Structures are given as structure tokens and as C-alpha cells.
Amino acid sequence: MKFKLILLFLLLNICFVAFSQDKQSEKSQKQDITVTEKGLIKVSIMYPYAEGKTFNMEYYETKHMPMVAGFLGSNLVKYTIEKGLSSGIPNQPLPFMAIGTFYIKSLSEYQAAIAPNRDAIRADFVNYTNVSPVILVSEVIK
Structure with missing residues (x-):
């Protein structure tokens, strides 16, 4: 049970980091559009x-x-x-x-x-x- 919770926690963190990077990439692309x-x-x-x-x-x-x-x-x-x-x-x-x-x-x-x-x-x-x-x-x- 403890192992499953740790695994779930790690998966959630990975998803959070991936989501954050996607949002930063979108933000960067929007800035490029406004600058260019x-x-x-x-x-x-x-x-x-x-x-x-x-x-x-x-x-x-x-x-x-x-x-x-x-x-x-x-x-x-x-x-x-x-x-x-x-x-x-x-x-x-x-x-x-x-x-x-x-x-x-x-x-x-x-x-x-x-x-x-x-x-x-x-x-x-x-x-x-x-x-x-x-x-x-x-x-x-x-």
C-alpha cells in the first residue's frame, strides 16, 4: 500500500512537471508571436x-x-x-x-x-x- 502511494505521488509529480513545461512552452510561443x-x-x-x-x-x-x-x-x-x-x-x-x-x-x-x-x-x-x-x-x- 505504501509503495502504491509513493508510486501515485511520483506519477502525479511527473504529470505536474510535464503540464507546467507545456504551459511554459505555450507562453513562450505566445510571446514569440507578439515580439515577432x-x-x-x-x-x-x-x-x-x-x-x-x-x-x-x-x-x-x-x-x-x-x-x-x-x-x-x-x-x-x-x-x-x-x-x-x-x-x-x-x-x-x-x-x-x-x-x-x-x-x-x-x-x-x-x-x-x-x-x-x-x-x-x-x-x-x-x-x-x-x-x-x-x-x-x-x-x-x-
Whole structure:
């Protein structure tokens, strides 16, 4: 009887460990899916740093980017906002004050959504910056 209880206990532990590893594997796979954007289109809006130029990060984060994201609808996977801190080379000027990035499924859908709203988007620039952005459209490879 004691042997059967020990055997049962060992079997339960083995099942528990196997179940835990399966759950960790599933969790890891889900994280890989959220981290990997392979095949998505990435629209980077970069605001170059220059002496005398300004950027209101709070407005950009709470008003401008959500407004543009709203225009993109279900084509938008996610968006990010980055605040420039320094150059990658010591003692060199900051290359960009900020970068806003949209990850989208379809470039043609993006263009169709932005085109009728272009004037509203541009008119909002004065509310947060006096910089003309540089825009790069790219495909995420990895």
C-alpha cells in the first residue's frame, strides 16, 4: 500500500512537471508571436533633432498618435512612441527627438486611410512640434 502511494505521488509529480513545461512552452510561443512582427509593414515617423526645435511628448502621446491610430482602424496591429535620449556615438548630437511607429498589415490600406486625413494630420503638427518629420516605410523581416 505504501509503495502504491509513493508510486501515485511520483506519477502525479511527473504529470505536474510535464503540464507546467507545456504551459511554459505555450507562453513562450505566445510571446514569440507578439515580439515577432515579420511580414508587417512598419511606418516610422522620425523627428530630427536640431537646435531650437521643440517637441511636446505629452501631446504627441495623448492626442496626435491616438488620432492617427484611429484613422487606421483594424489595419493597425500596434503603435509605439519613442523619446530620443542620445546618439549611439558619444559626444555626438541626438539624431531624433522622437519616433512614432505604426505596425500595419497592409500598405495600401494604410495609404487609403491616411489620404483623406492628411490635412488634419499635418494641421495637428503645430500642436506638438516645429519639426518636419522624416518618414520611412519598411517591411519587418525579423
